[in-house]
Amino acid sequence: MKPFTYVRARTLPHAVDLFADRDDAHFVAGGTNVTDLLKLGVLAASHLIDVTDALPREIETLPDGTTRIGAGVSNAVLAGHRAIRGRYPALAAALLAGASGQIRNAATVGGNLLQRTRCTYFQDVTRPCNKREPGTGCPALAGAHRDLSVIGGSGTCIATHPGDMAVALAMYDAEVEVLHTDGRTTRLPVGELHRLPGDRPDRDTVLAPGEIVTAVHLPDPGPHRSAYRKVRDRQSYAFALVSVAAAVTAGPDGSTVRLAFGSVAPRPWRAGTAEERLRGHALTDELVRAALDAEFAAATPLPGNAFKVEMAKAVGLATVRDLLAGRGENTPDQAHDVPGPAEHRHTPSAPAEGPEGAAG
Amino acid sequence: MPSETTTHLRLAINGQLREVDVDNRTTLLDLLREQLALTGTKKGCDHGQCGACTVLLDGERALSCLRLAVTLTDEEVTTIEGLCGPQGQLSALQVSFVAHDALQCGYCTPGQVCSAVGALREAGRGWPSRVTPGLAHDVDPDTLSRVEIAERLSGNLCRCGAYPRIVDAVRAVLRTGDTATPPTQAETETGEQSR
Numbered sequence: 180m181k182p183f184t185y186v187r188a189r190t191l192p193h194a195v196d197l198f199a200d201r202d203d204a205h206f207v208a209g210g211t212n213v214t215d216l217l218k219l220g221v222l223a224a225s226h227l228i229d230v231t232d233a234l235p236r237e238i239e240t241l242p243d244g245t246t247r248i249g250a251g252v253s254n255a256v257l258a259g260h261r262a263i264r265g266r267y268p269a270l271a272a273a274l275l276a277g278a279s280g281q282i283r284n285a286a287t288v289g290g291n292l293l294q295r296t297r298c299t300y301f302q303d304v305t306r307p308c309n310k311r312e313p314g315t316g317c318p319a320l321a322g323a324h325r326d327l328s329v330i331g332g333s334g335t336c337i338a339t340h341p342g343d344m345a346v347a348l349a350m351y352d353a354e355v356e357v358l359h360t361d362g363r364t365t366r367l368p369v370g371e372l373h374r375l376p377g378d379r380p381d382r383d384t385v386l387a388p389g390e391i392v393t394a395v396h397l398p399d400p401g402p403h404r405s406a407y408r409k410v411r412d413r414q415s416y417a418f419a420l421v422s423v424a425a426a427v428t429a430g431p432d433g434s435t436v437r438l439a440f441g442s443v444a445p446r447p448w449r450a451g452t453a454e455e456r457l458r459g460h461a462l463t464d465e466l467v468r469a470a471l472d473a474e475f476a477a478a479t480p481l482p483g484n485a486f487k488v489e490m491a492k493a494v495g496l497a498t499v500r501d502l503l504a505g506r507g508e509n510t511p512d513q514a515h516d517v518p519g520p521a522e523h524r525h526t527p528s529a530p531a532e533g534p535e536g537a538a539g
Numbered sequence: 540m541p542s543e544t545t546t547h548l549r550l551a552i553n554g555q556l557r558e559v560d561v562d563n564r565t566t567l568l569d570l571l572r573e574q575l576a577l578t579g580t581k582k583g584c585d586h587g588q589c590g591a592c593t594v595l596l597d598g599e600r601a602l603s604c605l606r607l608a609v610t611l612t613d614e615e616v617t618t619i620e621g622l623c624g625p626q627g628q629l630s631a632l633q634v635s636f637v638a639h640d641a642l643q644c645g646y647c648t649p650g651q652v653c654s655a656v657g658a659l660r661e662a663g664r665g666w667p668s669r670v671t672p673g674l675a676h677d678v679d680p681d682t683l684s685r686v687e688i689a690e691r692l693s694g695n696l697c698r699c700g701a702y703p704r705i706v707d708a709v710r711a712v713l714r715t716g717d718t719a720t721p722p723t724q725a726e727t728e729t730g731e732q733s734r
């Protein structure tokens with residue numbers, strides 16, 4: 180690790196100024212990823228700007244039913260928060276499925292979104308890696324890629340976004356609030372924060388250097404039933420091989436399904452194609468299966484991770500089936516059970532609450 | 540002597556004020572072990588993957604290997620050494636670990652104990668875990684199941700595989716409701732006797 184200077188930003192404008200003053204500066208929040216990458220030599224910052232004191236730490240339910248989560252809120256506090264557990268259960272479940280109690284205490288919302296890939300070559304500076312050192316090659320393509328992307332990758336990089344929280348956020352149509360270096364604040368959908376690698380795998384996200392994630396905004400989810408399911412090599416304290424965040428909302432024209440997959444792509448993979456195919460139809464196993472086949476038709480897996488395509492479809496189907504059968508977490512204001520395939524046709528008068536516009 | 544890349548720190552550690560100059564690269568773990576001779580906290584992996592280095596920051600469990608010392612401000616640091624009473628009496632959880640033979644080599648134990656203290660505090664707030672049915676409801680910290688305890692301590696690996704007894708030890712203190720404070724002399728003796 181090379182020596183670095185360290186400074187704490189007092190406010191967000193202060194953080195922006197501090198960044199503008201220095202070359203080779205890097206933000207740190209909970210530090211659980213930054214510290215590790217500094218030790219591994221993957222990150223070689225000469226100046227660390229600690230944004231902990233500058234980031235908002237509130238979880239606010241706004242009058243319009245939306246929720247604003249400060250980027251400095253810890254993963255543990257977010258998962259424990261009653262309004263989050265009650266109104267966005269799949270988000271709480273995703274957070275609780277991530278890392279360990281100790282890490283969730285330190286990890287922030289902003290840092291979790293911007294954590295780097297766990298690709299083993301990326302973390303090993305003795306190996307080439309296009310993401311770490313553009314143009315050096317991607318040993319994962321012909322090497323260890325079991326954990327890596329099956330969809331959305333490119334011939335230069337197949338790293339995944341490895342996190343859990345972002346998958347649930349994408350499913351709930353959350354937006355990320357970003358402070359730009361010129362002082363403007365904008366918002367973008369969580370699903371558009373992470374880039375697909377194309378020929379610039381070194382750029383994980385659409386953020387420019389010095390831009391700060393200040394908050395996450397969640398729409399009012401309405402009554403729904405949801406689940407977060409994570410498949411991994413051991414039951415706890417491991418990254419996902421495949422995960423899915425799913426929600427079913429009852430409506431006058433049948434149930435609406437929202438689905439996002441984790442650890443299959445460079446970004447949380449919102450299953451817009453599958454959702455579209457399911458809209459307005461009685462949700463039979465056959466239909467869900469066909470919708471998931473359509474979603475993953477564009478998958479380009481490699482020999483070592485082809486199983487993840489089938490795994491994602493199987494976990495997606497099982498999760499939707501469970502939700503339709505009344506299993507999973509209900510939001511407390513869910514007045515009625517979401518009708519399953521059988522009762523569906525006979526009970527058209529379920530609560531008339533549709534989801535927010537589904538992003539692709 | 541502080542320079543651009545070193546920092547003078549004033550830290551409250553186990554109830555004592557400590558002043559040190561640290562290279563900004565130093566983790567809290569290395570500071571404790573190498574500069575402050577608090578070697579109770581262990582280094583297993585140094586990458587956040589084992590939990591051996593767990594300490595308490597303002598009572599919340601944290602991995603000291605993933606925390607740069609320079610980032611600490613006014614948090615109170617408690618290590619395994621700080622869980623004992625002034626005369627070195629073991630805390631209830633430590634006594635319970637001894638009583639339940641919840642260790643073999645003992646290398647993971649300081650981290651397990653600190654993690655358990657933090658986990659019970661989290662449960663005391665009603666926080667659910669991954670295995671809690673019904674996330675909307677608060678958990679009852681006094682009736683945590685074995686599965687709940689195992690999940691809440693999943694961030695602490697034990698290469699000796701003492702897991703079942705670690706869960707026993709933690710479950711036993713739930714009933715006493717006394718997790719972080721030193722036990723009475725009588726409790727200490729009970730712990731000693733059943734070893």
Ligand SMILES: Cc1cc2nc3c(=O)[nH]c(=O)nc-3n(C[C@H](O)[C@H](O)[C@H](O)COP(=O)(O)OP(=O)(O)OC[C@H]3O[C@@H](n4cnc5c(N)ncnc54)[C@H](O)[C@@H]3O)c2cc1C
Pocket residue numbers: 205206207208209210211212213214215230234250276277278279282285286287288289290291292293294295341342343344390391392393416417418419586587588
């Ligand atoms: C053993 C282990 C297991 C893990 N398992 C899981 C898991 O199962 N699921 C999971 O989701 N995660 C897992 N993690 C990852 C962990 O959740 C992340 O390290 C953590 O969320 C990062 O948050 P942080 O606040 O510590 O980020 P930091 O380390 O402080 O920062 C991470 C990155 O984000 C940047 N950054 C931080 N905040 C901001 C901001 N507000 N604006 C702009 N840039 C910012 C930093 O510059 C840095 O590049 C695991 C980690 C470990 C070590």
Ligand code: SF4
Pocket residue numbers: 296298299300301307308309310311316317318319320327335336337338380
């Ligand atoms: S998959 Fe991406 S991160 Fe992994 S070695 Fe290839 S270029 Fe690097």
Ligand code: FES
Pocket residue numbers: 581582583584585586587588589590591592593602603604605
């Ligand atoms: S030494 Fe810190 S988690 Fe292993």
Ligand code: FES
Pocket residue numbers: 641642643644645646647648696697698699700701
């Ligand atoms: S007792 Fe030996 S590692 Fe746990």
